[in-house]
Amino acid sequence: MFSKNSIIGVVGSGAMGSGIAQVAATAGHKTIVYDTDADALEKSKTNLTNSLTKLVEKQKITDEKAKEILNLTSYSNSIQDFKNCALIIEAIVENSHVKQEVFKELESITSETCVLASNTSSLSITSIASACINPEKVIGIHFFNPATLMPLVEIIPGVATDLIIANHCQALINSWGKVTVMAKDTPGFIVNRVARPFYSEALRIYDEQIADMATIDWAMREIGGFKMGPFELMDLIGHDVNYVVTETVWKQFYYDPRFKPSLTQKRLLEANFLGKKSGRGFYDYREGATLSEPNKDEVLGKHIVNRILCMLINEACDTHYLGIASALDIDLAMTKGVNYPKGLLKWADELGLSQVLITLNELYSEYQEDRYRACILLKKMVKEEKHFY
């Protein structure tokens, strides 16, 4: 279906579209980037040149390769230029209606075999595809930011997507050097669903004043082995993105309390304390601001890590139980998409599934909240003395 001669189209030349185009051209494809905003196109072009210059300086690629990538990439303000594309990846504003209109137009100007993909993080692929006459060739291909550096790509067939097309897309993206996982079209797919407790359970612990954010971050880094603590990571992502993803996933899951957002984070967003980029978030990044010191109490630290980790494992179990993705793909997604130190299901095996269930049951009996209900699969596996690997 695809070959090196396949022309790749990218709609949207923002952060994601620019990165995706660079990945496609680096893999040797003629790549066309289209945007309605001429300034955005110009910026994308400049960013590609700068990015390639840096890669040559660092001897990651040769000068010839950089020239080849530049020659393969073109920028256009006319959607008509996509007419010979084999695959078009859309990375525009996160709005279902706008995306549907663009997909309709793309379908009308391209060949019958052209695959139309969306890089959406939170919208339903099935819903975007429903605007097309041939929804079987519409799919989710979800890169992570920055697309040039993050190895993971989630492949998401919608309800109507032809699975043969999905397999061809997966093989193509693998050939670009990415690690792909297949996920069912459900809110947050794999990563943006399974990772929710990393933030929300940390916020819950903080809101309940069990520990302050510096202590929670310290515990998750030093004891849990995560690269960043939840609060520093939320500040880095920005609350305009992180809070909105949490709220969207919660709403799409019919307000399941497991995904309930925190008012503390909402207030930060309302105050425009967006995190590192605005100078203030959970932490104060302004010059001269003092950093709070963590309470390095090992017992408290282990309690924090165990609680957040068991909630993460519970979500990973449910994602597997509901057939969203295989155990292997869930673990790959979390290690390659958000750099977790270990796959959550492998981690669950190592901790002992019965230990994870004990922690969840303790939380459930303490709070009497649906949020802490243990996944049925976990209960069954404990009963049958099974493990994931």
Ligand SMILES: NC(=O)c1ccc[n+]([C@@H]2O[C@H](COP(=O)([O-])OP(=O)(O)OC[C@H]3O[C@@H](n4cnc5c(N)ncnc54)[C@H](O)[C@@H]3O)[C@@H](O)[C@H]2O)c1
């Ligand atoms: N930023 C992330 O971390 C991230 C990660 C994964 C997925 N995504 C998803 O990728 C998509 C793009 O995100 P982004 O951060 O690159 O956005 P962005 O705001 O940086 O870029 C979007 C670009 O799309 C252009 N655009 C808007 N409407 C258009 C239209 N109708 N036709 C053509 N171009 C149009 C805009 O001019 C802009 O240049 C979204 O769906 C987002 O959910 C984002």
